[in-house]
Amino acid sequence: MNFILLVKYVPDVSRITDSSFDSETGNLRRASLPGITNPEDISAISLAKRIADRKADGSDKFIALTMGPAPASKALYEALSLAADKAFHLQNSRFAGADTWATAEILTKAIKKIAREEFGDEPYAVAGGMQSCDGDTAQVLPQTAAALNLPIISYAFDGDYRDRRFHFSCIKEGGDVFLSTGEKSFVLTVSSFEYPLYPSFSRSRWARVQPHKRLTAEMIGLEGSGMSNSLTKVVKIFRPKENQRKQEHITSLKEFSELIVQSCKKKHRRESAGRFVDYKPTNSSEVWVVCEPSDKLEECTAELLAEARKLASEIGGVCCLAAFDSPDQKFAEKAARAGADKIYRLPNCGVNENRERQGRMLGELVNSKKPKIVMFSATLFGRVAAPICAYITGSGLTADCTSLHLEKKSDGGFELIQTRPALGGNIMAQIKTINSTTSMATVRPGRFTAAISDQERQCELVDFPAALVKDRDIAVESQSGSKVSDFNCDVIISAGRGLASKENFEETILPFKKVLELSCSCSAAAGASRAAVEHGFADRNLQIGQTGKTVSPSLYIAAGISGAVQHIVGIEKSSVIMSINSDPGCPIFAQSDYYYVGDAVQSLNKIRGFLESML
Ligand SMILES: Cc1cc2nc3c(=O)[nH]c(=O)nc-3n(C[C@H](O)[C@H](O)[C@H](O)COP(=O)(O)OP(=O)(O)OC[C@H]3O[C@@H](n4cnc5c(N)ncnc54)[C@H](O)[C@@H]3O)c2cc1C
Structure with a gap:
């Protein structure tokens, strides 16, 4: 299978601090931020390479494609050093200001041209990360699939080739789904892939001297410009409201336990949008x-x-x-x-x-x-x-x-x-x-x-x-974890990668949940970060966050979770957030009301002891 690998060069959002913003205008100084190749795009390259290697007929071509100003060529260099045979760079002032719709249109024209010239009539796959970490929209690849009229396999985290079919493990609501497709063209979005490629020294040297073929608006036959073809417009940009969490460092586990009990007892009532007033539509909009x-x-x-x-x-x-x-x-x-x-x-x-x-x-x-x-x-x-x-x-x-x-x-x-x-x-x-x-x-x-x-x-x-x-050849082979966990409860105890193993999850988090229910007379559930799920500590249906469930309990306890933005968006409506982490500088503490610095398993076991003594 031939691959077109979409790569985007993005500002490293994890390095944004207050000084990255202009103090007068509040605008982000993009130039002050280091750039990186979007991490999910690197996962997509690795997954594409893995399935091509499994197919092992050596006939596959890997073409990297990026769009953006000159620095975007760094993403092409990275793609070449990992897997790509050739690189194309959509670089033109007419591409500036494109929203996702206009970007998908530009990419589609380029993909069609590349596929025609490089692959002839052979099928191909377009692969990329499910979203870029700067825009976080996840729109461009599905829109490109729509524009190319190709089926899409989304959120893949593993893949294989056997019996003349490509097989993918993908995230679905509350679990995983295993899909397969034949050797026809398709679009693939990758959420993560555990086995990254590393470039060899000789491959990096080779990549450094490879040309990046430039594609302009005229060359792909684009009418208008990115800006004029866009269907959305940014009207205002502003900084988010200051975080309202207390961020209190608690140094005694006994005090931490008492705060858990207090927070559980203050059961927060779910708001409601109220009752409907009598209303009769006056038009057909x-x-x-x-x-x-x-x-x-x-x-x-x-x-x-x-x-x-x-x-x-x-x-x-x-x-x-x-x-x-x-x-x-x-x-x-x-x-x-x-x-x-x-x-x-x-x-x-x-x-x-x-x-x-x-x-x-x-x-x-x-x-x-x-x-x-x-x-x-x-x-x-x-x-x-x-x-x-x-x-x-x-x-x-x-x-x-x-x-x-x-x-x-x-x-x-x-x-x-x-x-x-x-x-x-x-x-x-x-x-x-x-x-x-x-x-x-x-x-x-x-x-x-x-x-x-x-x-x-x-x-x-x-x-x-x-x-x-x-005319779509996508089959569901099997599914797992069909039921999304019930997080409509008073307290959630959630585990991250810091829990270190499935045994720790089962022997620490699950008994802790039971003790919480008994000692605080509340309903409790166990949750997990995506990293904990992907390391097999917990089932997918327990995942909380952007690609998991959004929760709003009275109390959320995060153990061994770093506090990545994709996790925080799923928990920010919790009344109280408490966290335990061994790293005193971890980001979850800034998102917590109370935090304790220490080993997650040892701390939870001690807290459990205090809670049991209150029974
Ligand atoms: C598009 C996209 C969607 C995503 N969706 C989600 C999502 O829905 N949910 C989600 O959670 N993530 C999601 N992620 C992943 C997210 O970016 C983070 O990678 C993930 O949340 C990290 O999980 P973690 O905090 O458990 O692991 P890590 O970031 O690896 O953090 C582990 C933490 O454990 C701490 N630790 C280590 N050892 C110990 C110990 N012995 N005791 C205590 N602490 C310890 C470390 O200090 C660290 O802070 C998504 C990412 C992307 C790009």
């Missing part, structure tokens, strides 16, 4: 929520319905839910009580993991009904289906929003202002949609609160017979 595929109405969908209801009443419009697998009357009743006036029922599209099919079906529905606003939860499903739907409908999409509001325009209409974090949460950006009928957003779960169920509400059911995308 529609605000949509795309239902998280599930056999029940997920909390993240109910949260979005409450927000959609609010936005719809501001514009006098109708709140709609688009749901797959033609949900039944009982489901419709629940959705109506949560705020939906109308449900568009889309047919079953096979397996839930076929997010491309779902994105395309939704695209057909959006093209037909032309809603004003479409919201998805920023889940594993939403982060693939939304960009595909947005690309094929030509709609501006803002990923991972944390708040939404409407602003009045001079013509009397409204526009949606979407706020989202960027650069690893170091800045906030307000973005609006331009040049498109529909504004689309993926929204982080937990940002809005579901409304109090209104037993009186009813909704209209509309069947939409969208066509199934054919």
